[in-house]
Amino acid sequence: MSAHPVLAVEGIDTYYGRSHVLFDLSLEVGAGETVALIGNNGAGKTTTLRSIMGLTPPERGRILFRGEEIQGCKPNEIRRRGVSLVPEDRRIFPSLTVAENVELAAAAGSTTTDVYDRFPVLDDRRDQRAGTLSGGEQQMLAIARGLVGPPTELLLLDEPTEGLAPQIVEDVSEVVEALTDDGITILLVEQNAELALELADRAYVIETGRIVHEAGGDELLHDPEVLETHLGVR
Amino acid sequence: MTVLDRLLDRSGARTDEVLGRRGRVALVLVFCGLAVAGPVIDVIATFWLHVLTRVMIFALFAISLDLVFGYTGLPSFGHAAMFGVGGYTVAFVTLGPTQNLLVTIATAALASATVALLIGWLSVRGTGLFFAFLTLAFAQVLYLVAFNDLPAQLLGADKITGGDNGLVGIPGYELFGVEFGGLFEYYYLTLVVVGICVALLIRIANSEFGRVLQGIRENEDRLTALGYDVTRYKVIAFTVSGTFTGVAGALYAPLVRIAHPSQLFWLTSADGIIMILVGGIGTLWGPMVGAAFITVFEEFATVVGNWHLYLGVLFVTMVIFLPGGIAGAISTVARSPREALSNARRAGRRYVRRVRGDRH
Amino acid sequence: MVGFEALVRATILGLQFGTTLALLVAGLTLVFGLMDVINLAHGSLYMLGAYFGVTLVDAGGSFWLALVVAPVAVGVVGLLMEVFTLRPLYGREPLYQILVTLGLAFVVEESVKEVWGTSAQNFAAPAVLAGSIDIAGVTYSQYQAFVLLFTTVLVAAIWVGLERTNVGVLLQATAHDPEMVDALGFDVSRVFTGVFAVSAVLAGLAGVLLGPARAVTPSMWFNVVLLAFAIIVIGGLGNFRGAIVASLLVGLLTGYAALLVPSYTELLVFALMAVVLLVRPAGIFGTATGDPG
């Protein structure tokens, strides 16, 4: 392993059209780490992931992936370098079947990990249109799609448990844990702060486009001030 | 500040700046300039009275179209319908019962308002491009009705719309014994009518109602959530816009002495859209500048046989490099010439980047 | 008054006309479905196909050579158009693309006048297909029958290709969510360029195939462009199946209208467009998201 962290975001400023969303934002994710990014709605969590992925490139600052600058790259180049995004709202292709969704993603690269072993629920529904899956199944499909294709070294997970029933949330967190065990580095955006902090080794708290806190996941989980002021948890 | 005002703040900055005090002063100056220049032009270059009259008419067409298109965010591809209906109504009235200016213009406005209400009411069921295509379809149906003189065929008359010949020989207007047949008189008539209409339109745009329209463009859902009947506002906006477009058509037909199906044809709608986009969409004043630019451009360009080539190149380069249209360019230069220069450089670099496949 | 036989004939003629329409709109609907681009220059690409075809045939090449080479050349023109004028506009309002493609249509028209002059060109159908055949009381030239067959096979191939092949899956996904497809590792701007070029090839193919039956003039783009748009709107914007079905529907409508109320054919097409948009705003096959399958 190189001395570089897998991902280093260095002082980026990102705009949506004319509105300034991220301000001089920096963060790092080391190899094999699971790092959580938590904050209120509209704080800039999703934008951070989009910036890293090249979907909303920053106007200033650098993003280093394995020591190489990627902030000018197109999303598909970033994906081929090993960053994979499982986006908010899953954004699976509803009119395609499960198998087509998976094969499509696989076609962009060489990884042929048999995701159906990891997600048996999908195996049963290969020929079903993705739009007809339940929310949890769609989330599994979105993660599966993020794992095939070019080898994934860093997985950007955006709100994987949003809108899911508690039982399903558990399934998803199991999957995330399993991924961590397999050595995949994860940057996790999660609304459910408690869950995020449980899963994460470290966490950043983001507020109005700025990182306002950084600590180990457990630390933050037990810091009442953080919980109350930044996460609204009492 | 009410919530609504806040909601409108973002875009309000742009329009208020133009249609605020400074913009209105500029408009009044242009109006006075045209009024003073009339006799001078009449003596040294009579024909320019004709060009300027057309410029004013199309400025009214463009600003009224922009009220729905850019200001409210309803892309109408069918404004030719109202433009043409205005013209045909003038033909019916002046060739028939009376040449009285007030009666004729009022009838034309009423007729186009009715058509606009109908088309608007039906078309707002679709959003975005669907709205655009609905308006296009209705306008084309009207065009074909006029082209084939369907009314005459249904009623067994010799001619009503005059088919592809249109209705020729429209006389000028008359008011209190004054004839507006000559170009000089017609120029002033147009100046006054367009002046009043533009003032009204700006008034409407800056009113509470206008702010709602702008709100519809910015965030329709939020307005709905605030309890506004957005659909109704859209229909009213379309009707208001269509009425003024009809007045523009009512001024155009006597100028060219003919009401013709081509005034209902989709290319007439396209002309209006082109003026808006070239001038600067959503700014209300930009489209008027666009109308002047396009009208004068055609005036000079049609002397050469292949002028469509230049028109085509103009469209392509303007859209790519001047997305804000002429109004955008003027605003930037007025704000800061240095910034304009760096903007231009950035636009160039951005073009190269996009051509290379970067999507940002 | 109108006998059964006449109706059958109107049906056959309508379907045949619908097939040529399908050929015209196939590329247009792909581009709209994937890229949200309303390409007013599609008619111009069709026209270029016919002109390239005429030139190749005149230069001594066979029709069959022209049928291969001309569409490819049109594809290259389309590719250049996309790269230099449309790429800078993605993400902006579709309106701007309408204006740009209208500008391109003007440029192409004037260029054609410059190169080939203003008179109509003679595009002769291949001599092999000079004979005629009778189908259900309607006389077809063999060439017409060939175009019918060719188009049917082509359209069916595209249809199946969109549903069954990997490329088809990629295109469907791109139509639905290009950004996500990019994030999965596909260079979407190349996909767009490719689709636009293929659409241009299809337009060029239509030009070569229909050229021999039609007047090849610098304004031939204008006569087809609005009708083509009406069809893809009726079919559901950017929906390939819908566009094909709508082509046949408009063809049938034209067939019957030509028999019964010939003056009102066009009016009926736009009325149909309005009614379809009112009753099913997204078109016959359309979905709110636009899906090329």
Add this chain to the structure above:
Amino acid sequence: MIKILDGRDASTESERQHGRAGTTSRGGRSRRAFLASAGTTAALGVAGCLGSGGDTVKVGFAVAQSGAYTLLGESVINGFKLRVEEELDGQLGGRDVEFVSQDTEGDPGTGSSIAQEFITREEVDVIVGSISGAVASAMRPVIEDHVDDLVWLCPVGIGWQWPMDTPTDDVSVSCTSTQFITGDAYYQPSAPMADFAIENLGDSCVLAFADYSAGYQYGGLFRNRFEELGGDIAGEVPVPVGTEDYKPYLQNVDTSADFVFGMFAGSDAINFVKQFHETGLHEELDLSGVGFLAEADALGAQGDAAVGTYSALPYTPGKDTERNQEFVEAYQDVNDREPNVYACTSYDAAQVADTAIEEVGGTDANDIADVIPGIEVDSPRGYFEMTDSMPYHPVQDVDIRRVVATEGDAPPTNEVIDTIERVKAPFDCA
């Protein structure tokens, strides 16, 4: 009239250089014009003193230069300029000529604006155009306001309307005292075909026409004459203008009739003829029509499909006269293309203007308008004479032509098979 040829010696240097001496010289023309309009001598003298337009003649072309009429617009300009620049040393009636042109885009509003511009800004002495009837209708009121300022020459028979189904004798048209049609007057390329057809093609006809006013007018005049001669119209097939695929409409052609009379122009004519052939209708019926159906420009594109088509038109490029040969060669030299009927009628408009201006000795519109009626013109189509009463148009011979194949790769061409002499449109002014 042979006298006119004696002016040859006076042909200018440039004419000789180009090897296409005009058959009419200035001397010859004056004499003819003088003979033709004996009553104008007095006016002549006065006009010489009051000549309004200065030393140059300004000619404005108001024709389409974009869209479907582009070729026709070009032909009008080329035909006129051929006469002026190549044969008259850049002069009309001995005065230098200045040209302006504007694109009407085939749009009536634009046409009206252009007329306005030509009159008030350019101060033209002569307007040439338009091509579209609707554009001409829109130009008319503007020009009528200025009949004292300019002369209106129409190379195409245009700008008249009358309700459908009007009996020919009842047709009344809008007349303007300074409007002179040098082309055809609706009646000429349509009705004479009826005379030919009833004798040669049969007495049962299907009328197929472009579904707009010109289609109804030309078609109606043919029908009236055909029925008058005892013929029977077995069916009417209107087809929308700009139709690309005629096959759905051609199903309405009653194949038990003897022949079809078609009224289509431009690309419509090409599509119609090609698809008429493609659907095999040519095996069952003869095809005839207004001359535009098988016009010189269309034949190249129509190819073999046009062979056998009968049509009527005052001008045929293949006409085998010396005058025409010279015209065709001269036109081809300059424009690299065979002239069409618009080139010829516009060339003749230049001849009319030249003769009249010379005779008047000035550019006063009223004086010119006074001398044009009755003028005789040595046209490539043959001699014709302008009517001496409104509506002013040529009394001319109409060719009945048949398209014949040529050897080799050359496109088919029209062969004159009959000529109906001295046809005049029996119209009154409204």
